[in-house]
Amino acid sequence: PVRDADLHWAIIAKVDTAEAFVKEAAFTKTIVLVTAGMIFGVCLLAILLAQMFVRPVRRLEQGAQRISAGDYDVAIPVKTGDEIGDLTVAFNEMGRSLTVKQDLIDQHRKDTDQLLRSLMPDAVAERFKQGEETIAMEHHKVTVIFADIIGLERLQVELSPEESLTLVNELIRQMDAAAEHLGMERVHTVRNGYLASCGLAVPRLDNVRRTVDFALECEQIVDRFNADTGRELSLRAGIDTGRVSSGLFGTPSVVYDMWGAAVNIAHQIKNGSPQPGIYVTSRVQEVLQETVEFTPAGTIAVDGATEPVWRLSESP
Known part of the structure; x- marks a missing residue:
């Protein structure tokens, strides 16, 4: 107000609130924007730092998942020298150790499979691996051969055990190769005897031939x-x-063997003559009589009856 004795005036000035507080509003806005920017920056930095810290852990997690799935060939790069880096090094060492152990297990399983298949047919080996305890099968139209190498006893007396075993193994190896070439199936060898069959695991129409x-x-x-x-x-x-049966004997040590009338008769006619040669029954002679020459070689007694024996004429 203007104070004058003669004047009774008053001057009133008005300013809009927005205009009066424009600077305060601008400052407040700046504060809010800066604060929001700082919060966003801190959050973004926190996310980036979290990603940077978590990434090695995620690599370890992915590696662990691959190992749990059976893939042991996992190598995670070591990018830090801290505790995470030490953990990664230990993880890689564990992966290499598991790889070596798995290779040993695979090799052992392969050797076991090869051993089983050398002792028994593939079908029997698979059933045995699945845990079957009683495995016996009947086969029709199987031809059986019992072969003896005459003179091995004298050879074993004249030579050392190592020398005689080397010679016998060479003979067996060649007979095994011939059996594989002709589709024969070796059942087992006993001393100087060799038992094999044709048509046992794989049916063959020409098993006699x-x-x-x-x-x-x-x-x-x-x-x-x-x-x-x-x-x-x-x-x-x-x-x-004729008809034979085959299967596994014994527990826990098992032996694959074959039995039946055809096996017994083949063994009997093999021992029926002291002379070397290939001896067959009438059932074999009847199948091959048009292509192979046979000569009578006596008889054997089978179940109270007499059965003729034939000798292969091509045999020396």
């Missing part, structure tokens, strides 16, 4: 052995065809 061919090949193997070593070994074999 294959078995006789195998016997002839075994004779040639023995002849070549004699020529190379100066020995005087010979082969005596019995062959029959």
Whole structure:
């Protein structure tokens, strides 16, 4: 107000609130924006730092998932020298150790499979691996050969155990190769005896022909052995065809074997003559009589009846 005795005036000035507080509003706005920017920046930095800290842990997690899935060939790069880096190094060492152990397990499993398949047919080996305890099968139209190498006893007396075993293993190896080539299936070897069959695991229409061919090949193997070593070994074999059974015997140690009338008769006619040669039953002779020449070689008693025995004329 203006104070004058003669004047009774008052001057009133008005200013809009927005205009009066414009600077305060601008300052407040600036404060809010700066604060929001700082909060956003801090959050973004926190996210980036979290990603940076968590990334190695996630790599370890992914590696652990791969290992749990069976993939042991995992190597995580070590990018830090802190505790996470030490943990990564330990994880990689664990992965390498598991890889080595898995390789050993795989090799052991492979060796076991090969051993099983050398002792029994693949189908029987698979059933045995699945945990079956009683495995027995019946087979029809199977031809069986029992072969003896005559003279091995004398050879074993004249030579050391190592030398005689080396020679016997070489003979068996060649007979196994001939059996595989002709589709024969070795059942087992006993001392100087060799038991094999054709049509047991894999049915074959010409199983009789294959078995006789195998016997002839075994004779040639023995002849070549004699020529190379100066020995005087010979082969005596019995062959029959018919129904047989096969399966596993024993627990916990198991043995694959074959039994039945055809097996018994093949063994019987093999022992029926002291002379070397390939001896067959009438069932074998009837199948091959048009292509192979046989001569009578006596008889054997089977279940109270007399059964003729034939000798392969091609046999020396």
